[in-house]
Amino acid sequence: MNQMTSLLSPRSATSKKQAASVEFRNVTKRYGTVTAVDDVSFIIDAGQLVTLLGPSGCGKTTTLRMIAGLEMASSGQILIGGKDVTNLSAADRDVSMVFQSYALFPHMSVLENVAYGPSVQGASKKDAQAMAMEKLALVGLTGLEKRVPSELSGGQQQRVAVARALVLEPQVLLFDEPLSNLDAKLRRRVREDIRELQQSLNLTVAYVTHDQEEALAVSDRIIVMSNARIAQTGTPRELYEEPADLFVADFIGDANILNGTVVGLTGPQARVQVDRLHIDLPHRGAGQGPVKLAVRPDAILIDESGPQPGEIAGQVRKVSYLGTQIEYEVESPIGELFVVQYGRKEPIAAGTPVSISFALQRGVAIIPGA
Known part of the structure; x- marks a missing residue:
C-alpha cells in the first residue's frame, strides 16, 4: 500500500474510552x-x-x-x-x-x-x-x-x-x-x-x-x-x-528583532518610532521609551520603485528563490533584515535600493519586558 495513504480509513470509529485531561x-x-x-x-x-x-x-x-x-x-x-x-x-x-x-x-x-x-x-x-x-x-x-x-x-x-x-x-x-x-x-x-x-x-x-x-x-x-x-x-x-519574550519571538518562526521607541500612549495602543517609521501597536505593558519589536519576515514590505516619505531606505544584499517564496537579506539603518515575499515571480536583484515599511495587520509586536 502506498505510504502516503491517509491514516484515516472509512472504517474509522470513535474511541471506546473517553479522552482524559x-x-x-x-x-x-x-x-x-x-x-x-x-x-x-x-x-x-x-x-x-x-x-x-x-x-x-x-x-x-x-x-x-x-x-x-x-x-x-x-x-x-x-x-x-x-x-x-x-x-x-x-x-x-x-x-x-x-x-x-x-x-x-x-x-x-x-x-x-x-x-x-x-x-x-x-x-x-x-x-x-x-x-x-x-x-x-x-x-x-x-x-x-x-x-x-x-x-x-x-x-x-x-x-x-x-x-x-x-x-x-x-x-x-x-x-x-x-x-x-x-x-x-x-x-x-x-x-x-x-x-x-x-x-x-x-x-x-x-x-x-x-x-x-x-x-x-x-x-x-x-x-x-x-x-x-x-x-x-x-x-x-x-x-x-504575541511572543512573551525575546526567546519565544526568536524561536517560534523567524523574527527580526528591532529597536524602537514608544513616543506616545493612547489607551491600549502605543505609537512606536522605528527610524523614520511611526507605527501604532498594542503596547503590551510597555511604557514610553526604548522597546524591542518582533517583526516577521513577511511583515516587512520592500519596494524598489524608490524612496517613499516616512519609509526607511535600504539595499538588497542577497536573494534566494525558493519557488513559492523569495527570501532577501536587506541592509538598512535599523539593521540587516530578513524579508520574505510570496507570490512574486521575478525577484528584486541584489544591489537594488529599496524603501522599507511594515504590514501592521500581521507579524509586528512589542516584546514585553525586553
Whole structure:
C-alpha cells in the first residue's frame, strides 16, 4: 500500500474510552544536582493536542516521560483524568507512547507487533489479532500485516508504531519526535494524518518536537520550554503574533528583532518610532521609551520603485528563490533584515535600493519586558 495513504480509513470509529485531561502541578525533576524540569505547571484538556516545543535540553522529553511514568517526578503532582498518578508506574497509567525510534520488534511481523500489547495484558491470541487488525485498518496498513519492519518504509513503520499505541485505546497518547526520521515531504503529510486521526478519535495527545513549523501545524496549544521551565503557553497564533519574550519571538518562526521607541500612549495602543517609521501597536505593558519589536519576515514590505516619505531606505544584499517564496537579506539603518515575499515571480536583484515599511495587520509586536 502506498505510504502516503491517509491514516484515516472509512472504517474509522470513535474511541471506546473517553479522552482524559493531563495536569502538572508544580512538577520538578532532578537528576542529582541537575534540574531537568523546574516547577512546571500546565493543563492539557481532554481531546486536545498540545505540543511541548523547545530546543534540545529544555526539558520537553523529560516532561513527556513523566506523563508516561517512565520518569518519576522529584516533587509536585501529575494528574490524568483528575486522578493523581504521580507515584504510579508506567504500567498503571492508561497512556501509550510513540517513540522517536518507533521501537518495533524486528523479528515480529507487523500484526504481531501491534497485537503484542493486548497479548501481554491477557487477551487471547484471536482477540489480540482482531484488535490489531482493526487498528492497522485505521492507519491504512491492511495487507501489510505479515511483513516485518525491515520490509517497510519509514512512513509505514511510523504507522505501525501509531497502531501499536492505539490498540490499547489509551486515555492519553504521547508522541516523542515522531517525524524526525522521515523526509520533509513525508513528514508534512504524516503530521497532517496524525492531526486528522487525533481529531477524529477525540484523543488527548501530548506531542514533543523541536520543529517549530511542525508544532504550529498540528497543535491546539503549544507549551514552549526553555531551560527546564515554561517560557510561554498559547495557541499557535498567539505564540507567533504575541511572543512573551525575546526567546519565544526568536524561536517560534523567524523574527527580526528591532529597536524602537514608544513616543506616545493612547489607551491600549502605543505609537512606536522605528527610524523614520511611526507605527501604532498594542503596547503590551510597555511604557514610553526604548522597546524591542518582533517583526516577521513577511511583515516587512520592500519596494524598489524608490524612496517613499516616512519609509526607511535600504539595499538588497542577497536573494534566494525558493519557488513559492523569495527570501532577501536587506541592509538598512535599523539593521540587516530578513524579508520574505510570496507570490512574486521575478525577484528584486541584489544591489537594488529599496524603501522599507511594515504590514501592521500581521507579524509586528512589542516584546514585553525586553
